Structures are given as structure tokens and as C-alpha cells.
Amino acid sequence: MTDNRVIRIGISIGDLNGIGIELILKTFEDKRMYELCTPVIFASDKSIAYYKKELKYNYPTHSVRELSKIEEGKLNVVNVWNDAVQIQAGVPTETSGQKAFQSLEAATNALQENIVDVLLTAPISKDNIQSADFNFPGHTEYLESKIDGDSLMILMSDDIKIGLVTGHIPVSKVSETLTKELICKKIDIMYQSLIQDFGIRRPKIAVLGLNPHCGDNGVIGNEDAELIQPILTEYQEKGQLVYGPYAADGFFGNQSYTKFDGVISMYHDQGLVGFKAISFGKGVNFTAGLEKIRVSPDHGTAFDLAGKGIANESSFKEALQQGISIAKKRFEYQELKTNPLKIKKQ
CATH class of the missing domain: 3.40.718.10 (Isopropylmalate Dehydrogenase)
Structure with missing residues (x-):
């Protein structure tokens, strides 16, 4: 640009x-x-x-x-x-x-x-x-x-930005796919994107747990306590505002997402069910990290609506406007990195 x-x-x-x-x-x-x-x-x-x-x-x-x-x-x-x-x-x-x-x-x-x-x-x-x-x-x-680059699928609206650790894979493969390296990579992409693409200086990120009730102390699985929680502790020890793991149902139900700049979800439907309930029709899919x-x-192809003149362009138009905004933010970020002492005219 x-x-x-x-x-x-x-x-x-x-x-x-x-x-x-x-x-x-x-x-x-x-x-x-x-x-x-x-x-x-x-x-x-x-x-x-x-x-x-x-x-x-x-x-x-x-x-x-x-x-x-x-x-x-x-x-x-x-x-x-x-x-x-x-x-x-x-x-x-x-x-x-x-x-x-x-x-x-x-x-x-x-x-x-x-x-x-x-x-x-x-x-x-x-x-x-x-x-x-x-x-x-x-x-x-x-x-x-x-x-x-390494990609992170972020579904975003004015209300929420949610990134997916795993994307288009079967639910049966989610647990075996999750590793410390993968989770950290996705958190890092979200953190950097919030800074360079959205102008948030010190992002605050929520991480959702994998199991119902985050495993209930091992009764419903150990991944939350043994894999996810230690990762978040490491981020906090580095001074980064990364918190969780949160049980997804309560997190969306009590609108805890409003307290964070970004949310990390462990798998596709865990994040997208909540997102689309909040923002369907005005949401945007952004590929961060590239x-x-x-x-x-x-939304999808909507073959049932095609050719009838009744398709709603709201989400497409929002995607266009968000793309423009991200391009401008990223350009400003790159300019500031290149010229850190440059004073912008008011």
C-alpha cells in the first residue's frame, strides 16, 4: 500500500x-x-x-x-x-x-x-x-x-474479535491437534494483530477452555489444567494480559467477551456459535498473521437466495470497510516502526 x-x-x-x-x-x-x-x-x-x-x-x-x-x-x-x-x-x-x-x-x-x-x-x-x-x-x-506468515482466522464485529486455534478440522481431531506450540502461536498472532491491525497498544485477551466447565478439575478432561493453564501463566509472567481458561458457555452467556480486546477459541464451533449468535449478518472473517x-x-454462498435479488450485502460491505480500516492501521504501524520519532500532523 x-x-x-x-x-x-x-x-x-x-x-x-x-x-x-x-x-x-x-x-x-x-x-x-x-x-x-x-x-x-x-x-x-x-x-x-x-x-x-x-x-x-x-x-x-x-x-x-x-x-x-x-x-x-x-x-x-x-x-x-x-x-x-x-x-x-x-x-x-x-x-x-x-x-x-x-x-x-x-x-x-x-x-x-x-x-x-x-x-x-x-x-x-x-x-x-x-x-x-x-x-x-x-x-x-x-x-x-x-x-x-502463519494464519489465524479471526471472526470480528464491533462487539467481539474471536480467533480459532484449530479451524476446519473434525471435532474428533481437536484434542490431539492442540499443542503448546500451536496455542502459543495463535495467541501471539492475535496479540500482534490487535496491535498492528487495530491500534490497541496493550491488548487484553481471553482464552477459552477445551472441555465443558474447563474440565471440572479433571472430571471432564485434563487438557485445561495440564496444557492450557500453564501456557497462560507464562504469558502473565511476561506481563501480557492473557487470561483464562474460561468455560465457553458462561463466557458468552454473561457477556464476559465485552471486557476483552480479543478472544481465543480452541475449535471452530466453540467460537463461531457464540460469535454468530452475537454478530450474525454484520460479522467479518479476517485472516490475521499473513x-x-x-x-x-x-456467511456462505446462499445458493437458495442466488439470482433472486434478495441477498443481504451488510456483511460484505462491513468486510470491505474493515479491510480498508485494517490496511490504514497497518500502514500507520509500519510507518511508525520505520520512523519512530516521526510526529504526525494533527
């Missing part, structure tokens, strides 16, 4: 037959969005034109054959494919999965090459996108394979 141009948002369309393109069109119908960023969609003119016609959006798009031709103030469409593709809104197909990957790959390449500053991913179908080139449980794992910034809405 540079400080002499508007932040560029690279957008992958997700599943071609899902709600991704509809969310994009609804978001950028608002002309004020172009004051915040320059959107760059990785798809094709033909596919965008199809949805514009079906959903009755008449505002113009800017066709881009070369990435050097991206223009501010316009909805740029980079032509990743030129073939005529049969679109079947609401129906996941092999073709719609292929185009989802082509869009994601092109957008990721542009992110790596600093042509765009932020990657905003519309939802994919984790089933039909699978191929020899995409053999991952989801976006997060794919991006970690392409971009420097050299580059990636955000996405907190």
Missing part, C-alpha cells in the same frame, strides 16, 4: 452461481464507496453483465485487460476468463467451482504483487471448488500456502 492513492480492494467473486456477484453489485451501487476505495473484481465482463441484466443494475463497469489500466472511481472488472460460461444461479456446478478458483487465484496473485492492497473474498462452495489446484478446506488454508490482508463476509 502507498499513501498517494486510494486503497485498492481486490475482489474474488466466490462461487459463480452463488450470491457473490450480487453482493458486489449492491455494494458498489452506492457511489460513496468509490471515495473509500478502488474496487477491482476478478471475473469476466460477460459474467458480470449477466448478473447486471438479471438483477437490473444499470451502472457502468470498467473492463480491464491489463492490470496497469485499473482506474479510480470505477468498478474495475479484470477479465480472468473470456469464454461464455453458462450461469445457473442457485445451482452449484463443476464450472461454477472452477471459475471461483480462477477468480481467487488471479486476485491472490494481484495481492502478492501489490497491485491490490486488500483481498475481499466472496463465499466459495468448499465442495465444488476442490481440484488438483485447490485441495484445501477453505480460503484461509489456501492463502496460508500462498502468502508469507503478510497481506484478506477479509470476507461471515
Whole structure:
């Protein structure tokens, strides 16, 4: 990112037959969005034109054959494919999965090459996108394979930021996957992200336990007392505000999350059930820990809504705004690290 141009948002369309393109069109119908960023969609003119016609959006798009031709103030469409593709809104197909990957790959390449500053991913179908080139449980794992850094999936809203120690793995594998090294790595990523991406100088982090009631002194498992608690003690001895382990049900039920800047969850549904109960429809998925910034809405492809013009763009728009905010915070952080004595003009 540079400080002499508007932040560029690279957008992958997700599943071609899902709600991704509809969310994009609804978001950028608002002309004020172009004051915040320059959107760059990785798809094709033909596919965008199809949805514009079906959903009755008449505002113009800017066709881009070369990435050097991206223009501010316009909805740029980079032509990743030129073939005529049969679109079947609401129906996941092999073709719609292929185009989802082509869009994601092109957008990721542009992110790596600093042509765009932020990657905003519309939802994919984790089933039909699978191929020899995409053999991952989801976006997060794919991006970690392409971009420097270790990832942490953070689901965030104005109310809460919750990171996952383990992500897209079966519940039966969670306990055997948890190690001191893994838990510490995820806590460290959360801690650093809260500082550089959100401007929190001294983060306060809550860590959830693994077992019901945090094991009840070994009656329901020993991981909380023997693995998690000693880790947190070490952080506290270093002067870091990392507390727990907390039983997840009570932690969410009594709104203890409001007292912390970030929360670490041991597994996917432990964190996401609480998060979506609090923030569904306005939440954002942020991949922390990587050299580059990636955000996405907190929902899926919604094939049942696709092509009907009724999909809610709130989470997609929130992801866009959070991506812009994180990019600015990270840029400021890097500037301060480079020039620690620099006085910012008021």
C-alpha cells in the first residue's frame, strides 16, 4: 500500500452461481464507496453483465485487460476468463467451482504483487471448488500456502474479535491437534494483530477452555489444567494480559467477551456459535498473521437466495470497510516502526 492513492480492494467473486456477484453489485451501487476505495473484481465482463441484466443494475463497469489500466472511481472488472460460461444461479456446478478458483487465484496473485492492497473474498462452495489446484478446506488454508506468515482466522464485529486455534478440522481431531506450540502461536498472532491491525497498544485477551466447565478439575478432561493453564501463566509472567481458561458457555452467556480486546477459541464451533449468535449478518472473517490482508463476509454462498435479488450485502460491505480500516492501521504501524520519532500532523 502507498499513501498517494486510494486503497485498492481486490475482489474474488466466490462461487459463480452463488450470491457473490450480487453482493458486489449492491455494494458498489452506492457511489460513496468509490471515495473509500478502488474496487477491482476478478471475473469476466460477460459474467458480470449477466448478473447486471438479471438483477437490473444499470451502472457502468470498467473492463480491464491489463492490470496497469485499473482506474479510480470505477468498478474495475479484470477479465480472468473470456469464454461464455453458462450461469445457473442457485445451482452449484463443476464450472461454477472452477471459475471461483480462477477468480481467487488471479486476485491472490494481484495481492502478492501489490497491485491490490486488500483481498475481499466472496463465499466459495468448499465442495465444488476442490481440484488438483485447490485441495484445501477453505480460503484461509489456501492463502496460508500462498502468502508469507502463519494464519489465524479471526471472526470480528464491533462487539467481539474471536480467533480459532484449530479451524476446519473434525471435532474428533481437536484434542490431539492442540499443542503448546500451536496455542502459543495463535495467541501471539492475535496479540500482534490487535496491535498492528487495530491500534490497541496493550491488548487484553481471553482464552477459552477445551472441555465443558474447563474440565471440572479433571472430571471432564485434563487438557485445561495440564496444557492450557500453564501456557497462560507464562504469558502473565511476561506481563501480557492473557487470561483464562474460561468455560465457553458462561463466557458468552454473561457477556464476559465485552471486557476483552480479543478472544481465543480452541475449535471452530466453540467460537463461531457464540460469535454468530452475537454478530450474525454484520460479522467479518479476517485472516490475521499473513503478510497481506484478506477479509470476507461471515456467511456462505446462499445458493437458495442466488439470482433472486434478495441477498443481504451488510456483511460484505462491513468486510470491505474493515479491510480498508485494517490496511490504514497497518500502514500507520509500519510507518511508525520505520520512523519512530516521526510526529504526525494533527
